[in-house]
Amino acid sequence: MSDSQKLVELQSVQKAYREPNGDRLPILDIEHFAVEPGDQVVIRGRSGCGKTTLLHAIAGITPVDSGSISIGGVELTRLAEAGRDRFRARNVGYVFQTFNLLPAFTALENVVLGMTFTGRPKDRKRAIELLEAVGLGHRLHHKPSAMSVGEQQRTAVARALVNKPVLLLADEPTANIDPGHQQQVVDMLREVCINEKVAMLMVTHSPEVSDQFDHVVALEEINRVARAA
Amino acid sequence: MNYLTIAWRNMCDRPLASTLTGLSMALGVAAVICVMVIHRIAVEQFEQDPQGYNFIVGGTGGRMQLVLSTVYHLDKPLYPISYDYYRKFTDGEYARYTDVVVPYCLGDTFVAGDFKYRVVGTTPELFDELKYDGDTSYEFSEGRNFKRENFFEGVVGSIVAKQGGLKVGETFNPTHGLAGEGDKHREFKVVGILAPTGTTNDRAIFVNMEGFYLLDGHALSAKPPTSDDTTPSTTPDPGIPSVGYDNAGNEVEPLPESQREVTSLLVRCPSAIDSMTLNTVINKSGSATQAVAPTEVVATLLDNIIGPVQVVLLVLTALIVLVAAIGILVSIYNSMSERAHDIAVMRALGASRMAVQLIVLLEAVLLALLGGVAGWVLGHLMIGIASPFVEARTGVSLDMLAFDASELVVIPALVLLAILAGVLPAFTAYRTDVAKALSGTR
Ligand SMILES: Nc1ncnc2c1ncn2[C@@H]1O[C@H](COP(=O)(O)OP(=O)(O)OP(=O)(O)O)[C@@H](O)[C@H]1O
Ligand SMILES: [Mg+2]
Numbered sequence: 001m002s003d004s005q006k007l008v009e010l011q012s013v014q015k016a017y018r019e020p021n022g023d024r025l026p027i028l029d030i031e032h033f034a035v036e037p038g039d040q041v042v043i044r045g046r047s048g049c050g051k052t053t054l055l056h057a058i059a060g061i062t063p064v065d066s067g068s069i070s071i072g073g074v075e076l077t078r079l080a081e082a083g084r085d086r087f088r089a090r091n092v093g094y095v096f097q098t099f100n101l102l103p104a105f106t107a108l109e110n111v112v113l114g115m116t117f118t119g120r121p122k123d124r125k126r127a128i129e130l131l132e133a134v135g136l137g138h139r140l141h142h143k144p145s146a147m148s149v150g151e152q153q154r155t156a157v158a159r160a161l162v163n164k165p166v167l168l169l170a171d172e173p174t175a176n177i178d179p180g181h182q183q184q185v186v187d188m189l190r191e192v193c194i195n196e197k198v199a200m201l202m203v204t205h206s207p208e209v210s211d212q213f214d215h216v217v218a219l220e221e222i223n224r225v226a227r228a229a
Numbered sequence: 230m231n232y233l234t235i236a237w238r239n240m241c242d243r244p245l246a247s248t249l250t251g252l253s254m255a256l257g258v259a260a261v262i263c264v265m266v267i268h269r270i271a272v273e274q275f276e277q278d279p280q281g282y283n284f285i286v287g288g289t290g291g292r293m294q295l296v297l298s299t300v301y302h303l304d305k306p307l308y309p310i311s312y313d314y315y316r317k318f319t320d321g322e323y324a325r326y327t328d329v330v331v332p333y334c335l336g337d338t339f340v341a342g343d344f345k346y347r348v349v350g351t352t353p354e355l356f357d358e359l360k361y362d363g364d365t366s367y368e369f370s371e372g373r374n375f376k377r378e379n380f381f382e383g384v385v386g387s388i389v390a391k392q393g394g395l396k397v398g399e400t401f402n403p404t405h406g407l408a409g410e411g412d413k414h415r416e417f418k419v420v421g422i423l424a425p426t427g428t429t430n431d432r433a434i435f436v437n438m439e440g441f442y443l444l445d446g447h448a449l450s451a452k453p454p455t456s457d458d459t460t461p462s463t464t465p466d467p468g469i470p471s472v473g474y475d476n477a478g479n480e481v482e483p484l485p486e487s488q489r490e491v492t493s494l495l496v497r498c499p500s501a502i503d504s505m506t507l508n509t510v511i512n513k514s515g516s517a518t519q520a521v522a523p524t525e526v527v528a529t530l531l532d533n534i535i536g537p538v539q540v541v542l543l544v545l546t547a548l549i550v551l552v553a554a555i556g557i558l559v560s561i562y563n564s565m566s567e568r569a570h571d572i573a574v575m576r577a578l579g580a581s582r583m584a585v586q587l588i589v590l591l592e593a594v595l596l597a598l599l600g601g602v603a604g605w606v607l608g609h610l611m612i613g614i615a616s617p618f619v620e621a622r623t624g625v626s627l628d629m630l631a632f633d634a635s636e637l638v639v640i641p642a643l644v645l646l647a648i649l650a651g652v653l654p655a656f657t658a659y660r661t662d663v664a665k666a667l668s669g670t671r
Contacts, residue, residue: 061577061663082581089579096667102571104242112230117579122230
């Protein structure tokens with residue numbers, strides 16, 4: 001079973017898509033990959049090498065074909081879909097590249113929405129505290145359309161952390177932000193993750209961003225499919 | 230933030246589509262409510278009007294026509310019956326079965342502007358002895374009942390007083406015939422105004438039969454053909470005053486019995502058995518007269534005419550509601566592709582397939598219910614707005630707030646319909662491919 005030291009651990013994970021003509025299209029073939037608790041890991045790799053697919057698999061959004069993925073000792077690959085959904089709601093935060101927020105809801109409501117699917121009571125105070133922590137104390141009641149992309153991303157970070165997850169997955173969270181504000185968001189992400197004692201697994205294309213991290217993994221190196229290509 | 234709030238916000242996020250679909254639902258439900266309320270009032274009206282007596286006796290003709298002309302002041306009166314036949318019920322062979330017998334003489338009309346009201350020649354017993362609507366005694370909001378010895382007195386129904394502008398102490402001239410185009414008769418004096426009864430009697434005028442007989446053309450010149458062939462009684466009718474008075478106080482001779490005839494009789498019997506017995510006796514007597522229990526005719530009328538009409542109207546209005554529900558389906562379903570991303574975001578936040586499916590279903594139910602409640606209010610409002618016009622035309626007053634438990638059926642029916650309408654879009658939400666939807670823009 002998984003090493004108790006590791007927060008996230010992947011063993012012999014394989015994922016393939018079916019092409020329209022019925023052929024198998026292998027995307028992931030990872031022998032071993034792990035994230036330590038509280039660590040901040042950057043994944044880079046060329047476009048299409050399977051970074052997003054990997055994050056989806058770790059989040060339990062996309063089921064894998066074989067192998068095991070465990071988070072905090074819970075083997076996700078043994079859970080049924082509804083179990084993975086509930087686990088994700090409680091333990092994994094996710095920030096996408098863009099359009100993280102539901103347009104009908106204000107910043108605060110979007111964060112509270114993050115607490116809706118956990119099956120636990122909602123803590124509005126924590127939502128406000130987190131929005132203040134990401135520097136949006138003055139934007140609580142703005143709808144996404146009235147916020148800058150950077151503000152939207154910060155709201156998404158607050159939402160991803162609101163349930164006190166053990167892991168934050170971020171898929172190119174700064175790709176759509178202008179370079180001037182990119183650094184702000186990266187700093188904020190790193191800081192709140194340390195404060196909240198959350199491990200972070202971030203995908204980025206930007207060398208300026210990845211250079212700041214000690215732990216950088218090129219997906220091509222661990223993914224046999226991408227290596228072969 | 231629960232599922233209902235999310236559904237609510239999704240609904241509010243598409244104000245135009247939601248308003249339009251909700252509105253169409255509201256119109257459909259309003260139509261259903263109108264049909265239900267109007268039908269209920271019509272049935273109540275039909276059922277309560279002929280209460281207070283056991284049966285109606287009339288001459289040759291249709292049963293329905295007898296009831297319509299006597300109870301509802303509609304349709305042409307039947308062939309008359311002789312005064313001697315009437316006396317069988319008051320002091321003749323049938324008298325032992327009867328409790329109250331009220332004669333009706335029809336054939337005159339009072340015209341006031343655009344309105345026409347039937348004038349009924351009758352006796353004061355109609356209001357003194359009979360009760361309406363089960364067991365309510367007639368009351369006068371003003372004045373009093375007419376007196377048998379004051380030949381040219383009359384009382385008017387509440388609607389006649391209001392619409393026709395007749396007040397106590399004023400006089401009016403009935404016109405000959407039911408069309409309201411005949412010659413004007415001599416005048417009668419209004420001595421009382423009936424308190425509203427909610428029956429068709431609110432729309433009629435009742436005058437002393439003795440005065441009615443003395444009007445031009447009402448006296449029989451010779452023994453005419455009537456529906457029966459009753460031998461005249463040898464004693465005079467003790468009910469007829471030997472001498473009467475006109476409104477100036479002058480003595481007036483009553484019309485001799487031999488020159489009188491009656492249109493119909495309202496008969497109340499002391500017991501149900503007496504009523505059945507007398508009913509059978511009359512109908513099997515071989516004369517062309519007939520006894521008809523109005524409740525039976527009304528039941529037939531309701532079952533054969535009002536019932537089917539109500540069913541047809543309900544089906545038509547239910548179709549409007551159905552179309553509105555399909556509108557909800559189409560509207561939500563069309564928006565599903567724009568929502569795929571939002572659904573994927575919720576799934577990424579840990580929402581299960583069931584949760585996102587439920588949220589979409591709830592939106593359909595919310596739309597249908599809000600539209601339905603609005604329609605329910607609208608339906609009653611429409612009735613309130615139509616009420617004065619309907620009352621002016623028919624005398625039936627529609628109470629806007631009158632509410633019947635049967636209307637509550639609309640609520641579960643709407644929820645069911647909304648769930649049916651929501652199933653397809655909800656299933657789309659259920660099947661959303663999260664990874665794919667997340668990779669797309671919104
Ligand atoms: N549902 C799918 N069906 C078939 N192929 C898919 C599907 N989803 C992704 N792929 C393919 O899998 C490969 C990996 O996709 P993925 O999104 O993980 O790449 P990525 O490394 O995140 O790329 P990028 O840097 O552009 O975001 C791509 O070639 C993509 O076309
Ligand atoms: Mg990607």
